[in-house]
Amino acid sequence: MSAATVSSSPKITEKMARESPAEQAQVLVKSRICNPNFIFSIFSNPPDSNYSKLKYIISSSLTEACNNSVLLLGPRGCGKVAILELVLEDLLEEYPDMISVIKLNGLLHCDHNCALKEISRQLCQEHQLLFSKMASFDDNAQFMVSMLRECGLAHKTIIFVLDEFDLFAQGKQLFLYSLLDAMQSVTSQAVVIGISCRLDADQLLEKRVRSRFSHRKLLFLPPSREDTERLLEHILLLPTNSSFPHEYVTAFNVKLLKIFADYKFKEIVDTLSYSDSTVNHLQRFLFSTVSHMDLKSGLLSLENFKAALSTIQRQPKLEVLKDCSILELYILVCMKRLEAKEQELRNFNAIMKEYKSIHDTFQTSNYYARNVCLRAFEHLLQRELISFEDNRGHGQSAEFRPVKLLISRPELYQGLKSYPSCPVSSF
The missing domain is CATH 3.40.50.300 (P-loop containing nucleotide triphosphate hydrolases)
Structure with missing residues (x-):
C-alpha cells in the first residue's frame, strides 16, 4: 500500500459500534492526528x-x-x-x-x-x-x-x-x-x-x-498557508464512504467548511502560526480542539478552536501579564514598537522616548515621572518579562543596558485584550 492510500477510517470494533456517531468521529479524527503517516x-x-x-x-x-x-x-x-x-x-x-x-x-x-x-x-x-x-x-x-x-x-x-x-x-x-x-x-x-x-x-x-x-x-519548511488549509481539511473532514450516517457526515463537513471560511477562524490560524508554524504544533492544536468537541451536537464549533488556542498558548506569561500595572503595560508596548521599527538600541532611555511619543500622539492621561517608570522597568526585569541582552555591562546603570522582550506579540496582544482597563496602545 502506498503512502497516498493510507486508510482514513479505523476498523469498526464491537465497542465502537455501541458508541454514538459523534464519539466515533472523535476517535477517528484523534487517530488521524496521532498518525504521522x-x-x-x-x-x-x-x-x-x-x-x-x-x-x-x-x-x-x-x-x-x-x-x-x-x-x-x-x-x-x-x-x-x-x-x-x-x-x-x-x-x-x-x-x-x-x-x-x-x-x-x-x-x-x-x-x-x-x-x-x-x-x-x-x-x-x-x-x-x-x-x-x-x-x-x-x-x-x-x-x-x-x-x-x-x-x-x-x-x-x-x-x-x-x-x-x-x-x-x-x-x-x-x-x-x-x-x-x-x-x-x-x-x-x-x-x-x-x-x-x-x-x-x-x-x-x-x-x-x-x-x-x-x-x-x-x-523541509513549515507548511504554507495553503498547505495548512489542505491539512485542516485532510485531517478534520469525515470520509463520505464510511460507516457513519450520511446525514451526520454531511452536517459535520458543512459546519467545518463554514468555520474554515470564517475570518475569525483565519485569525486563530494566523495567531497559531505566528508563534509556531510547524506541523507538530498544528497537531497539538487540533487534538485539543477535538477534545473540546460537544458530543451532544456531534459537531465542531468555532468556540472549540478558540478554547484550543488558549489551552496550548503559554499561559504562565499571560498570568503574569494580568498582574502588570498600566505603566508596565506601556513599557512592554513601547518595547514591541521599538522591535517593529527594528531599532537596534533598545534600552530604558529609548523606551522613554517611545513612551513620550505615544503620549504626544494619543494625548493619554497616563503619563508618569521618569523615576516611577524606572521602578516599573526594574519590576519587569524581576518578573522576567524582559531581560538584559547579555551579561556584560554589570557596572553600567540599568537604564543604559540593552534589553529584550521575552513575550511574543500575540501573547502581549492577548494580555492587553484581557486587561479590564487597558489604556490606548498601538503596536
Missing part, C-alpha cells in the same frame, strides 16, 4: 515533493546498485522523519528482500565506538548473527565493512539513518569517516540519510568526510 500522506502526491525526491534517490540507489547519501534539513516538527518513514515503508513493500535499515541517533550514538557497536548489534539482529558486546572498535569497523560487502554481493542495500546528524559531526568525526570510507568499496551498496535541524550541517563536516559525502540536500 496519515498526516503527511497528503504531501506524497506532487512529483516535486520531498517525498518524491527522497524516494527517487533511494530507489535509484537500489535499482542501480550504487552508494548514495543525502541530508534532510529543516526546523523541528516539519516532517523530516515522518516523510522518511513513509518512503521506507513504501520501498520495503516494493523491495522486501533488498533493504536493510539501520537507525542511529546523535543524542545516543555520537561517540564513534558506541555508533559502530550499535550498527553491529542491529546488523546481527537482522541477519540472526551472534553479537559480541566485548568487540573492539576495530572489530566492529571490520564487521561493518564485511557486511557491506556481503550485502552488496547479495544485491541488498543497507540504509543508514542518522538522526541529529549534526551531533555526529562533532569532534574528530571518526565514525562518519569510517562509514563513508567503507562505502567507497565497489561491492558495497549503502545509503546514508542524515537528519538535522541545522541548515549548515554539511558545513560542519571535515574535508576528508565532505569529500566522501554527496552534496544532496532536501530542505
Whole structure:
C-alpha cells in the first residue's frame, strides 16, 4: 500500500459500534492526528515533493546498485522523519528482500565506538548473527565493512539513518569517516540519510568526510498557508464512504467548511502560526480542539478552536501579564514598537522616548515621572518579562543596558485584550 492510500477510517470494533456517531468521529479524527503517516500522506502526491525526491534517490540507489547519501534539513516538527518513514515503508513493500535499515541517533550514538557497536548489534539482529558486546572498535569497523560487502554481493542495500546528524559531526568525526570510507568499496551498496535541524550541517563536516559525502540536500519548511488549509481539511473532514450516517457526515463537513471560511477562524490560524508554524504544533492544536468537541451536537464549533488556542498558548506569561500595572503595560508596548521599527538600541532611555511619543500622539492621561517608570522597568526585569541582552555591562546603570522582550506579540496582544482597563496602545 502506498503512502497516498493510507486508510482514513479505523476498523469498526464491537465497542465502537455501541458508541454514538459523534464519539466515533472523535476517535477517528484523534487517530488521524496521532498518525504521522496519515498526516503527511497528503504531501506524497506532487512529483516535486520531498517525498518524491527522497524516494527517487533511494530507489535509484537500489535499482542501480550504487552508494548514495543525502541530508534532510529543516526546523523541528516539519516532517523530516515522518516523510522518511513513509518512503521506507513504501520501498520495503516494493523491495522486501533488498533493504536493510539501520537507525542511529546523535543524542545516543555520537561517540564513534558506541555508533559502530550499535550498527553491529542491529546488523546481527537482522541477519540472526551472534553479537559480541566485548568487540573492539576495530572489530566492529571490520564487521561493518564485511557486511557491506556481503550485502552488496547479495544485491541488498543497507540504509543508514542518522538522526541529529549534526551531533555526529562533532569532534574528530571518526565514525562518519569510517562509514563513508567503507562505502567507497565497489561491492558495497549503502545509503546514508542524515537528519538535522541545522541548515549548515554539511558545513560542519571535515574535508576528508565532505569529500566522501554527496552534496544532496532536501530542505523541509513549515507548511504554507495553503498547505495548512489542505491539512485542516485532510485531517478534520469525515470520509463520505464510511460507516457513519450520511446525514451526520454531511452536517459535520458543512459546519467545518463554514468555520474554515470564517475570518475569525483565519485569525486563530494566523495567531497559531505566528508563534509556531510547524506541523507538530498544528497537531497539538487540533487534538485539543477535538477534545473540546460537544458530543451532544456531534459537531465542531468555532468556540472549540478558540478554547484550543488558549489551552496550548503559554499561559504562565499571560498570568503574569494580568498582574502588570498600566505603566508596565506601556513599557512592554513601547518595547514591541521599538522591535517593529527594528531599532537596534533598545534600552530604558529609548523606551522613554517611545513612551513620550505615544503620549504626544494619543494625548493619554497616563503619563508618569521618569523615576516611577524606572521602578516599573526594574519590576519587569524581576518578573522576567524582559531581560538584559547579555551579561556584560554589570557596572553600567540599568537604564543604559540593552534589553529584550521575552513575550511574543500575540501573547502581549492577548494580555492587553484581557486587561479590564487597558489604556490606548498601538503596536
